[in-house]
Amino acid sequence: MRVRALHLANCVVLASLAITACDLVTGLEHWPFGSYPMYSTLYSDQLSWLRFYGVTDRGEIELRGDRDFAPFDQARLVVALQRLQASGNAQRIDEALRNLIDLHNRRQPPAARLRGLRLYAVRWTLRPGLEGSEPPQGRTMIAEVFAPVAGP
Amino acid sequence: MKSVAQAWNRYWFRKESAAHLARVRIVAFGMLFAIYLPLDDRGWTQVLPVFWTPISLFRLLPGPPRHAALIGILQILWKLALLSSAVGFISRASMMMAAALGFFLLGLPQCFGKIHHLDGFPLLLMGILAISHCADALSVDRALRGGAPRPPSTEYAWPLRLAQTLFLLVFCAAGCSKLRNGGLAWMTAANMRDIWLGELFTHTPPTRLGALLAQQTWLCQFGAVATVALELSALPALFWRHLRVLTLAGLFVLQCLIAVMLGVYFTPHLVGYALFLPWLSRNRAKRDARDALTG
Numbered sequence: 001m002r003v004r005a006l007h008l009a010n011c012v013v014l015a016s017l018a019i020t021a022c023d024l025v026t027g028l029e030h031w032p033f034g035s036y037p038m039y040s041t042l043y044s045d046q047l048s049w050l051r052f053y054g055v056t057d058r059g060e061i062e063l064r065g066d067r068d069f070a071p072f073d074q075a076r077l078v079v080a081l082q083r084l085q086a087s088g089n090a091q092r093i094d095e096a097l098r099n100l101i102d103l104h105n106r107r108q109p110p111a112a113r114l115r116g117l118r119l120y121a122v123r124w125t126l127r128p129g130l131e132g133s134e135p136p137q138g139r140t141m142i143a144e145v146f147a148p149v150a151g152p
Numbered sequence: 153m154k155s156v157a158q159a160w161n162r163y164w165f166r167k168e169s170a171a172h173l174a175r176v177r178i179v180a181f182g183m184l185f186a187i188y189l190p191l192d193d194r195g196w197t198q199v200l201p202v203f204w205t206p207i208s209l210f211r212l213l214p215g216p217p218r219h220a221a222l223i224g225i226l227q228i229l230w231k232l233a234l235l236s237s238a239v240g241f242i243s244r245a246s247m248m249m250a251a252a253l254g255f256f257l258l259g260l261p262q263c264f265g266k267i268h269h270l271d272g273f274p275l276l277l278m279g280i281l282a283i284s285h286c287a288d289a290l291s292v293d294r295a296l297r298g299g300a301p302r303p304p305s306t307e308y309a310w311p312l313r314l315a316q317t318l319f320l321l322v323f324c325a326a327g328c329s330k331l332r333n334g335g336l337a338w339m340t341a342a343n344m345r346d347i348w349l350g351e352l353f354t355h356t357p358p359t360r361l362g363a364l365l366a367q368q369t370w371l372c373q374f375g376a377v378a379t380v381a382l383e384l385s386a387l388p389a390l391f392w393r394h395l396r397v398l399t400l401a402g403l404f405v406l407q408c409l410i411a412v413m414l415g416v417y418f419t420p421h422l423v424g425y426a427l428f429l430p431w432l433s434r435n436r437a438k439r440d441a442r443d444a445l446t447g
Binding site: 005006008009010012013016017020023024027029030031032033034035036037038039040041042043044045047049064065066070071072074075076077078079080081083084092095096099102103106124126127128129130131132 | 258335
C-alpha cells in the first residue's frame with residue numbers, strides 16, 4: 001500500500017471514528033452519522049399523540065395509515081406537526097393541513113376525496129390488555145381546514 | 153506508543169486479497185440495489201416548504217426541490233449506479249455517483265420533520281466503498297482490462313473493517329442514547345411496557361405481539377435490560393470475535409422483534425449484517441490470498 005493511500009485511509013478512519021464518537025457523546029446528529037436516539041426517552045403510561053381525521057361526505061374518518069399522506073409516514077408526519085405546533089404559528093399548521101389534503105386527494109377517486117381535515121391531540125392511559133384499536137380516551141381539536149370548493 | 157501503532161495497524165491494515173473486498177462490493181451494492189429499488193422520492197416535490205427542516209448539507213439548498221421529473225431522472229441514475237457498482241462496470245465513477253446521489257435521495261426525506269435512522273449506515277458504506285479499491289477483482293472493468301491479479305495488500309482490508317466497525321457503533325450509540333436520555337430508569341419493566349403498548353397506537357405493527365408480551369412484567373423487564381445490554385455489547389464485540397457472533401445474532405433478533413412488535417422496519421441494515429457473513433471471513437480471504445500468490 002502506497003504511503004499516500006495509507007494516509008488517506010488513516011484520515012478516513014479517524015474522521016469517521018471522530019464524528020461517530022462526537023455524536024455518541026453529545027447526542028447530536030451529523031447525518032448520515034448520528035446518535036440513534038430512537039426510543040431513548042422515558043415513556044409514560046399517559047400517551048399523547050396527534051391524529052388526523054378526514055371530513056368526507058359520509059362524515060369524519062380516522063386517517064392513521066402510513067400511506068394516507070404519502071410520501072409522509074405517520075411517524076414522520078406527526079413529528080413534523082408537533083414541531084409546527086410547538087412554533088405556535090396557527091397559520092403554518094393550517095397551511096400544512098391544506099397540503100396534506102392535497103397529498104391525500106391526489107391518490108383518491110373523486111368520491112373518496114377529503115372535504116376537510118382535522119388535527120386532534122389524542123390521549124390514552126396505557127395498561128396491559130390494550131390492543132391498539134381502542135378509540136382515544138380524550139381528544140382536543142388543534143386545527144381544522146377545508147379544501148377550497150371547486151368552481152362550477 | 154509503538155505498540156498502539158502496531159495494534160492500530162493490526163486492526164485496520166492486515167493484508168487481504170483483492171477478491172475479498174470485491175465480494176463485499178458485490179454483496180453490498182447488490183443488496184442496496186434490491187432494497188432501494190422501490191424508493192421513490194418524487195412525492196416530496198409536492199410537499200410545501202412549511203414542512204422543510206433541512207439537515208446536513210441540505211441546509212445549503214434554498215428550499216425543497218420542486219421538479220419531480222428531475223428527481224425521477226436522478227433516481228434512475230442512482231439505481232443504475234448501484235447496479236453497475238455491484239458488477240464493477242466503470243467502477244470508480246459508478247460508486248462515486250451511487251454515494252453522491254444516495255446522499256441526496258436518502259437524505260431528502262429526512263428534511264421533512266424527522267430523521268429515520270435506517271439509511272445512514274448504508275450511505276456510509278457506499279461512501280467507504282467508493283474511495284476503496286474494491287473493483288480490483290471480480291469486476292467487469294478488471295475483466296476488460298485484463299492483466300495479472302493484484303497481490304494481497306493492506307489496501308483491501310480497512311474498508312470492510314471500517315464498515316463493520318461503524319455498523320456495530322450504530323447499536324452502541326443507540327444503547328448510549330438510552331442511558332443518556334432515559335438513565336437507568338429506561339431499563340424498567342414499566343418503560344418497556346409503555347413503549348410496546350404505545351406503539352400499538354402510534355404505529356401500525358403487523359402483529360399484536362407487543363400487546364401480548366406487555367401483559368407479562370418479567371418479559372418487559374427482560375426486554376428492557378436485554379435491549380440495552382445487547383446494544384452496549386456492540387462496542388466490545390468489535391474486538392472479541394466470539395462475543396461478536398452472539399451480539400450480531402442478538403441484534404438481528406432484536407430488529408426482527410422491533411419489526412413485528414413495533415412496525416419499524418430496519419431493512420437497509422440487512423446489508424450491515426451481510427458484512428459479517430462467514431463467506432466473507434478471514435479464512436476465505438486467506439485462500440484468496442494464497443490463490444493470488446500462486447496465480
